[in-house]
Amino acid sequence: MSRDGDIKTFSWHVPETVVTGPGSMKETGGLVQGVMKHPLVVTGPHLFRAGIIAPVLESLEEAGIGYAVFHETESDPSIETVEKIRTMYEKNACDGLIAVGGGSVMDAAKAAAVLIGDGGRLQDYEGAEARKISPLEMTLMAVPATAGTGSEVTPFAVISDDQRQVKMTVSSPFLIPEMVVLDPDLLSGVPAGLAAATGMDALIHALEAYVSRYGSFLSDGFAAQALEKIGHSLVKFVRTGDAEAAQEMLEGSFLAGCAFSLSRLGLVHALSHPLSAHYGISHGTANALLLPAVIRFNQEAAGEKYRQAADLLGVKEQTDLADWIEELNRLLGIEMKWEIREEDLPVLVRDGLMSGNVQANPRLAEEKDAEDIYKTLIPA
Ligand SMILES: [Fe+2]
Numbered sequence: 001m002s003r004d005g006d007i008k009t010f011s012w013h014v015p016e017t018v019v020t021g022p023g024s025m026k027e028t029g030g031l032v033q034g035v036m037k038h039p040l041v042v043t044g045p046h047l048f049r050a051g052i053i054a055p056v057l058e059s060l061e062e063a064g065i066g067y068a069v070f071h072e073t074e075s076d077p078s079i080e081t082v083e084k085i086r087t088m089y090e091k092n093a094c095d096g097l098i099a100v101g102g103g104s105v106m107d108a109a110k111a112a113a114v115l116i117g118d119g120g121r122l123q124d125y126e127g128a129e130a131r132k133i134s135p136l137e138m139t140l141m142a143v144p145a146t147a148g149t150g151s152e153v154t155p156f157a158v159i160s161d162d163q164r165q166v167k168m169t170v171s172s173p174f175l176i177p178e179m180v181v182l183d184p185d186l187l188s189g190v191p192a193g194l195a196a197a198t199g200m201d202a203l204i205h206a207l208e209a210y211v212s213r214y215g216s217f218l219s220d221g222f223a224a225q226a227l228e229k230i231g232h233s234l235v236k237f238v239r240t241g242d243a244e245a246a247q248e249m250l251e252g253s254f255l256a257g258c259a260f261s262l263s264r265l266g267l268v269h270a271l272s273h274p275l276s277a278h279y280g281i282s283h284g285t286a287n288a289l290l291l292p293a294v295i296r297f298n299q300e301a302a303g304e305k306y307r308q309a310a311d312l313l314g315v316k317e318q319t320d321l322a323d324w325i326e327e328l329n330r331l332l333g334i335e336m337k338w339e340i341r342e343e344d345l346p347v348l349v350r351d352g353l354m355s356g357n358v359q360a361n362p363r364l365a366e367e368k369d370a371e372d373i374y375k376t377l378i379p380a
Helices: 024-032 045-049 054-062 079-091 103-118 192-211 217-240 243-263 267-279 283-313 321-332 342-353 367-375
Strands: 017-020 040-042 068-070 096-101 139-144 156-161 166-171 179-182
Touching: 017 024, 017 243, 024 054, 024 096, 024 139, 024 179, 040 054, 040 079, 040 103, 068 079, 079 103, 079 156, 096 103, 103 139, 103 156, 103 166, 166 267, 179 243, 192 217, 192 243, 192 267, 192 283, 192 321, 217 243, 217 283, 217 321, 267 283, 267 342, 267 367, 283 321, 283 367, 342 367
Parallel strands: 017 179, 040 068, 040 096, 096 139, 139 179
Antiparallel strands: 156 166
């Protein structure tokens, strides 16, 4: 139901257990006791080799829980990676998934849960003709190692289909992890560039949810608090890695995930996926680069909501929000380093406008509008 209607109906799905605070990853073993006997821990190569996830593994060992580890999840995980996770899970007779990592790790684990439960190919669960996803028989736990995607609380998993050069989204309320651990210690070694890109992603989740046509008092509540927390902590977190700022970013990102699970996103996310698929620009960076032009495009439809959002973010009065975002990108070191080719524009526009997020955007974008927004990324 849009903001224009009188009667609104919400479906409300959230994680059952959230453990938060410094050192909380050491609670993992206790949390899964009696729930999983032999989980598969899904993570990425760096987190594993650098020993960053060691406290999680030690906590499982202390609780007497055997486990297997899949540590090859790449960023923007592919369908092949998801299938490898399924194979490892089945080979080791696992009974639960613990995803310790950024959005890529959590999304890969969530997508693997679909294949483990319902079988088939991941492509079968995408689009209008998608196969139905059944309730999971296993428990899914998410321990985010970046503050950004909100995947620990959303029903979505975004996976790269390298053959078709598209990002596919698999979605079901059953993919919302049952257990979430928010530990700022896991974020202590995140490089500034990654912290900036993922942090901007979280900010944009909150902002797109806040102005969404499908927004409501419920999503606004989550989005408003997320904007406050992220506005307060993002620059400090990126520049210093400060633990309190990391905790605030984790909570802001979680709240932003709650918000957009209810309201969907908008034109920034619609147009950014093709940039990631065609040029390999990271999701958060592509979003951050598109945001100023999308705010300017939406201004006539969502001016008052943007003014409120600016206030929540801590933007000084009289400062234009799109200008402020441009300055924020500069402060965070986010800049356009890719050459967007004019001849690619028709494909980018076509792929971008296929996204369901176009409908949630406060102003409906036509092909020409999308093209104009992409053109802001091409130097004159
Ligand atoms: Fe995002």
